[in-house]
Amino acid sequence: MQNFKIPGDIVFGENALSHLTTLKGNKAMIVTGGSSMKKFGFLDQARKYLEDSDFTVEIFDGVEENPSVETILKGKEAMLQFEPDWIIAIGGGSPMDAAKIMWAMYEHPEVTFEYLGYGENFPKLRNKARLVCIPSTSGTASEITSTGVVTDTKNHVKYPISSPEIVPDIAIIDPILPSKMPKHITANTGMDVLTHASEAITSTGASDYTDALAIQAIKLVFKYLPIAYNEPDNIEAREKMHNASAMAGMAFASASLGISHSLAHKIGGMFGITHGLANAILLPYVTQFNRKSTDKVDWIERELGIEDFPNAIKELNKKLNIPLSFKDTEGFGLEDNKKFYEELKNMSVNAQDDPCTLTNPRETNPEILALIYEHAYKGEDITK
Known part of the structure; x- marks a missing residue:
């Protein structure tokens, strides 16, 4: 039930x-x-x-x-x-x-x-x-x-x-409030919406109710997030993104999430990288990993009329000036790969214990999560 x-x-x-x-x-x-x-x-x-x-x-x-x-x-x-x-x-x-x-x-x-x-x-x-x-x-x-x-x-x-x-x-x-967001916050929080919706769909706790809300949220993000980013005073785009955020929230509040959030929580806690930015970077690689164990990624692609959802996420990141790897971020100390690798094992163990990991569609362990962190750090696709 x-x-x-x-x-x-x-x-x-x-x-x-x-x-x-x-x-x-x-x-x-x-x-x-x-x-x-x-x-x-x-x-x-x-x-x-x-x-x-x-x-x-x-x-x-x-x-x-x-x-x-x-x-x-x-x-x-x-x-x-x-x-x-x-x-x-x-x-x-x-x-x-x-x-x-x-x-x-x-x-x-x-x-x-x-x-x-x-x-x-x-x-x-x-x-x-x-x-x-x-x-x-x-x-x-x-x-x-x-x-x-x-x-x-x-x-x-x-x-x-x-x-x-x-x-x-x-x-x-009220869409008037987010119309004052700086561009980078519009980008990062908007990608958090996409991550919420995507992980709610692939979650083992997904249902017909959550899928309906989440897929509509994804469609709204792809259409309206670039507009909200480039035209901050476009109230229609702001309203659509504000609604998409709430709809994705309704979905994941019931379906829960997955390892993109688990990994984002831990790298955010360790390095101070903002949550939306961490999710934006992680989501393409996590989706590549998870699609081996769920047909929901294929369903998202059919609903959007695209061939490669992880690549579409990367292309959206590019439009929003979001880097495709952690090593290319600035201001969080992640440019220094020595520090990243010093904390990699601890972050991976903690991410495995995160509640969001419980509903991830593909089984993980700290070693697997460490490999996903490495791919996201270097910006290298996951093919296995």
Whole structure:
């Protein structure tokens, strides 16, 4: 038996942010990241909508790109002091992920971070507050999903925490917000959408419901991501990508993912490479590896009317100025192959233990994952 769970309300389209005026309550805490939501006026707009509805509003900002355990604990304490009945997460995947875990720890101050890592133990929420997620990027789909990713900065490991309890109550999908994304973030987050959809299709947990959403998301990405990248103010392209992100999120939230995400989590935790970029580089090679054990890649090719899906992913990366190998990335220390090979075994062992590996269509072990890492590092196709 399978389960398909999404937020109770999904509000989308231009000016969907105004849906905040319909909330009923007394106190709202807005959780956000850096300065972009403030810079472009979205933070003030969200606050005004809430205050116009008689909410007292407090802001918890400064959630970093990879939210840490320390930040989660600070947010927990802020919520315990303020006692909100609504938590409003606005921004990229990081503040949304952080808000989910802060929420759980606010409602259950006694639980530990380690305890939350086991889904079957996850405590019941909505005793004190409910959650609204408002994405500013078209990629993570955290506004739809049951997962929050937190980084242990001391051990350089990312932990995906998952439970149906942290699926947001309301997702507000307004295309005006992502229209302010820089081009490289549009590219990286858009490729994360493609990875979510592709891995949901090839996952051993796929179903008719998830396949329908995921294949449409893939079609939207190939058509509209290059437009959104080259024409940032094209609202139609932004809306289509924002919808594709949410649809891919609905798919993988039920079907789960595969080893592209397992590998991306670990190389991201070790080197700080952004998640979407890591997935963009890994996906062609992972797809080449996985197609030996699933007919779903052939199905994607028939649906898209193309002959080689992994090559089509590479061509899309080129259009978005994304490198085809880790050694060609800049700013993460991966140009130094000595450092990469020093960490290769540890990353591969950790990736094998990642929850996303469980639903990969082809069996793996740390040695196989190390070989996939090497192919993606060098930009060499996988033919076996």
